[in-house]
Amino acid sequence: MADDKANAEAILSEVHKKISDAFDLFDHEFNKTVDVREIGTIIRSLGCFPSEVELHDVISEAEDEEPMGYIRFERFLPVMTRVLMERKFRPITEDLLLQAFEVLDQQNKGYLEAEELTKYMTLEGEPFTQEEMEEMLSAALDPEKNVIAYKDFVSMMVIDDAQ
Amino acid sequence: MGCGNTKPNQLQLKKCERGNIALHSSTAMRSALLIQRWYRQYVARLEMRRRCTWNIFQSIEYAGEQDQIKLYNFFAYLMDHFTPASSERNLISHIFRDNDLLRDIEWERYFNYKNIEIPDDYCGPHLTFPLTTCIVTELVEAFRNKQQLHSRYVLQLLGETWKLLRLLPNINHVSTCHSKEITICGDLHGHLEDLLLIFYKNGLPSMETSYVFNGDYVDRGKNSIEILLILFAFLLLYPNDVYLNRGNHEDHMVNLRYGFTKEVLGKYRLHGKKILKLLQKIFSWLPLATVIDQKVLIVHGGISDTTDLSIIAKMDRHRYLSSLKPPKHRRFLAKSKVCDDDSDVEDAGAVGSVERRRVFSLTYSSPSASLHRSMQQRRSLQSYSGVEEELQEQRRQAGLSVSVEHQSVCSETELTQAVEADAEEWKQLVDLLWSDPMSLDGCVPNEVRGGGCYWGPDVTEDVLNRHHLNLLIRSHECKQEGYEFCHSRRVLTIFSASNYYEEGSNRGAYIRLGPDLIPHVIQYQATRTTRDLTLRQSVGRTERSALRALREQFFAHKSDLMSVFQQYDPDNTGLISLKDWAVAMETVLHLALPWRVLRSQLVNSTQDGMLDYHSWFRELDITEPNKELAHTNVLETLYKHHSNLETIFRIIDTDNSGLISFEEFRQTWKLLSSHLKMEISDEAIVDLAHSIDFNHDGSIDINEFMEAFRLVDSTHHDMGNSMIEAPS
Numbered sequence A: 001m002a003d004d005k006a007n008a009e010a011i012l013s014e015v016h017k018k019i020s021d022a023f024d025l026f027d028h029e030f031n032k033t034v035d036v037r038e039i040g041t042i043i044r045s046l047g048c049f050p051s052e053v054e055l056h057d058v059i060s061e062a063e064d065e066e067p068m069g070y071i072r073f074e075r076f077l078p079v080m081t082r083v084l085m086e087r088k089f090r091p092i093t094e095d096l097l098l099q100a101f102e103v104l105d106q107q108n109k110g111y112l113e114a115e116e117l118t119k120y121m122t123l124e125g126e127p128f129t130q131e132e133m134e135e136m137l138s139a140a141l142d143p144e145k146n147v148i149a150y151k152d153f154v155s156m157m158v159i160d161d162a163q
Numbered sequence B: 001m002g003c004g005n006t007k008p009n010q011l012q013l014k015k016c017e018r019g020n021i022a023l024h025s026s027t028a029m030r031s032a033l034l035i036q037r038w039y040r041q042y043v044a045r046l047e048m049r050r051r052c053t054w055n056i057f058q059s060i061e062y063a064g065e066q067d068q069i070k071l072y073n074f075f076a077y078l079m080d081h082f083t084p085a086s087s088e089r090n091l092i093s094h095i096f097r098d099n100d101l102l103r104d105i106e107w108e109r110y111f112n113y114k115n116i117e118i119p120d121d122y123c124g125p126h127l128t129f130p131l132t133t134c135i136v137t138e139l140v141e142a143f144r145n146k147q148q149l150h151s152r153y154v155l156q157l158l159g160e161t162w163k164l165l166r167l168l169p170n171i172n173h174v175s176t177c178h179s180k181e182i183t184i185c186g187d188l189h190g191h192l193e194d195l196l197l198i199f200y201k202n203g204l205p206s207m208e209t210s211y212v213f214n215g216d217y218v219d220r221g222k223n224s225i226e227i228l229l230i231l232f233a234f235l236l237l238y239p240n241d242v243y244l245n246r247g248n249h250e251d252h253m254v255n256l257r258y259g260f261t262k263e264v265l266g267k268y269r270l271h272g273k274k275i276l277k278l279l280q281k282i283f284s285w286l287p288l289a290t291v292i293d294q295k296v297l298i299v300h301g302g303i304s305d306t307t308d309l310s311i312i313a314k315m316d317r318h319r320y321l322s323s324l325k326p327p328k329h330r331r332f333l334a335k336s337k338v339c340d341d342d343s344d345v346e347d348a349g350a351v352g353s354v355e356r357r358r359v360f361s362l363t364y365s366s367p368s369a370s371l372h373r374s375m376q377q378r379r380s381l382q383s384y385s386g387v388e389e390e391l392q393e394q395r396r397q398a399g400l401s402v403s404v405e406h407q408s409v410c411s412e413t414e415l416t417q418a419v420e421a422d423a424e425e426w427k428q429l430v431d432l433l434w435s436d437p438m439s440l441d442g443c444v445p446n447e448v449r450g451g452g453c454y455w456g457p458d459v460t461e462d463v464l465n466r467h468h469l470n471l472l473i474r475s476h477e478c479k480q481e482g483y484e485f486c487h488s489r490r491v492l493t494i495f496s497a498s499n500y501y502e503e504g505s506n507r508g509a510y511i512r513l514g515p516d517l518i519p520h521v522i523q524y525q526a527t528r529t530t531r532d533l534t535l536r537q538s539v540g541r542t543e544r545s546a547l548r549a550l551r552e553q554f555f556a557h558k559s560d561l562m563s564v565f566q567q568y569d570p571d572n573t574g575l576i577s578l579k580d581w582a583v584a585m586e587t588v589l590h591l592a593l594p595w596r597v598l599r600s601q602l603v604n605s606t607q608d609g610m611l612d613y614h615s616w617f618r619e620l621d622i623t624e625p626n627k628e629l630a631h632t633n634v635l636e637t638l639y640k641h642h643s644n645l646e647t648i649f650r651i652i653d654t655d656n657s658g659l660i661s662f663e664e665f666r667q668t669w670k671l672l673s674s675h676l677k678m679e680i681s682d683e684a685i686v687d688l689a690h691s692i693d694f695n696h697d698g699s700i701d702i703n704e705f706m707e708a709f710r711l712v713d714s715t716h717h718d719m720g721n722s723m724i725e726a727p728s
Helices: A002-025 A036-045 A052-062 A073-085 A094-104 A114-123 A130-140 A150-162 B010-018 B026-080 B088-096 B104-110 B133-144 B151-165 B192-202 B224-237 B252-258 B260-267 B272-285 B309-314 B367-371 B385-400 B412-434 B457-466 B528-532 B535-556 B558-568 B578-589 B595-602 B613-619 B632-640 B642-652 B662-676 B682-690 B702-708
Strands: A033-035 A070-072 B171-174 B182-185 B210-213 B242-244 B289-292 B296-298 B337-339 B345-347 B443-445 B453-455 B471-474 B483-486 B491-494 B508-513 B519-524 B575-577 B610-612 B659-661 B699-701
Touching (some): A002 A073, A002 B595, A052 A073, A094 A114, A094 B026, A114 A130, B026 B252, B026 B535, B026 B595, B026 B662, B171 B210, B192 B519, B252 B642, B558 B575, B610 B613, B659 B662, B662 B682, B662 B699
Parallel strands (some): B171 B289
Antiparallel strands (some): B289 B296, B575 B610
């Protein structure tokens, strides 16, 4: 019993340190606060895949009663710990991702036209900004044929992550 | 079509049903949402990696700067604690000798270029004086084509530059009504391609296009001398339209470590030494600041709470050959002069006298320092307590001890006053060249760099208001976008060396300022290949480079790391937890890095969260130079203190020949081991020396030696990735 407890404490402490390390990278003033606009990056870098709406929810939990434009570590830590321990916002697997692309590729061409993808990404779901769209295209687009071979794209990105 | 294939799930079925009808259903929305969620996560992780990479480079860079200053402090300490038996002192005493007492006519004789012949087969650029636009433009073109200027012309150009610089005030005053807009550039650090890019985009300096260059022209990049020659040429051509500020790298002590000395000696084998000596003078004569329309202040580093432009305007700036040490006090000009081999006229250099008092601190101790100590923990590297004690002792000595010959010159109170006035002046200079801004109010010593301070927004307000200024433009810090505003846009950092840490690491930028004094920033990035890289590719490339640098650090600290690992593994299983790994890294390396975030990229394989540390070291894939040395601690010292060793070599190599004798080699090691407080036996040193081939009659070539013992990352040779090789 005591062993389990010690184990649990050790795990918790590691989780805390992980969150702290990631937080500190964005704490430019060394006063344990982070600009609220960077919280999304921190949460995602810790391995979570929240949607924008889900992100907003986490942020409002971590914000002060009077939102000041920054998040304090002491409020962020318990919220984020819970997120990690409960394994919320689980990763999206390669398979699932591929399927999502295949859905959009209704004609089963094996690729998507640049226009097609842009339309979906900027009009549906939680739309991309122009900047986000451009960046994705620059990585995914085959400039000669003006199409996105999504299968290759997904595999490439996944390898990248593994590195 | 899609029906009947092997993945029966909701998405696929829906797709089957719909056929060619455009998808505007919840399906499309969910798929789009999924892709967006995934992509945003991916981008966030890239951003995290980029930030880590940046931190790595910056930590290592600043650790190096701090190291340099510690080394220098150690030398100064040696000087002040003279023991008759210490022969090491003689090796380094010359760096403490000032040679600004040499009369002009003797300098001109020493730097006489007229005897230098230009060979018939020389096909580099030619200079005639006075310079013309045509000649200077051709000089720029020649450098673009990778030609080298003959040493005769170099010395001639430098001589002319020196004559002009001596006439300039400490603070340049510029007006925008003279020419419509002024261009301001930041650190160039030997990156010629960036300077050429700026000229291409913005135009060459001329009466219509004024320029202010804000220091750090040299070191690190490989065309430092070419940049200097171009800037000096334009300065001579358009003295009312080109303004140069001094940076902390315009300093021969810094150049010994960061590559400029090496570059000059490599390019100019015969006359390099003279060129460097003349440059020492020139650097000391560079103005310290530029003010535009009495409203915009431009300095290389920054300010402190005590910054006072009236003090700066009045000082004899040329007395500060190196910002790392205070000048000899005026009153103690020795009566007798001694000539040494170089035929420099130098002070008799009384031993233990006040002028050799220690560089008492580049970072002074203020009450608020302790307040911010915890804040500084992440950035502050090693503790200063040991050095501080030594320094206080020396301060005390400096106040009291006056060498016998000078006692008659002035009283002790006059002495202390004079010493204090000098100290004040010196501090003003160091603050101007070394400081960095911070976001918290206040002003604290800059312990990361080891010189100058960190100053806060309140100090900016105070200093700017006191001097009736609107804006402070400074450089000194590499910025990802090439520039950065802070302190409510009252401070603007401008950095002009793109790809500074690595290809793709950052952009460069310059500023255009018109009569409205509103800064317009223009960004660029040299090397087309890096511009075309996607975010992912440029992060990847920079990251690989940073991780390589980190792995070399691990290897260099192997024995320290091993002993800490073994403490966590008392049963000798060969395994430690990842948590313990992170703690060990923090303890041994003293680099304020997010180890847990980096862990996934530095540790390849684990068994149940436990790391086999022996195989981890093997997997680091660092190729050791193939030297069989019996004394491994010497080897490791070599890796760990590579830069320090090279710096000491170059200091000892007084004739700048690139060669030192075996005896000097031995003395170098004695010095280094003294500084590091470690024991290195004579036997070990002899062994080391014998492992290198002696080339020139028993001399050791410094470059060859350093090269032979450079750590090489084995994966560096792997070109299997689809990375485009950028043209150099």
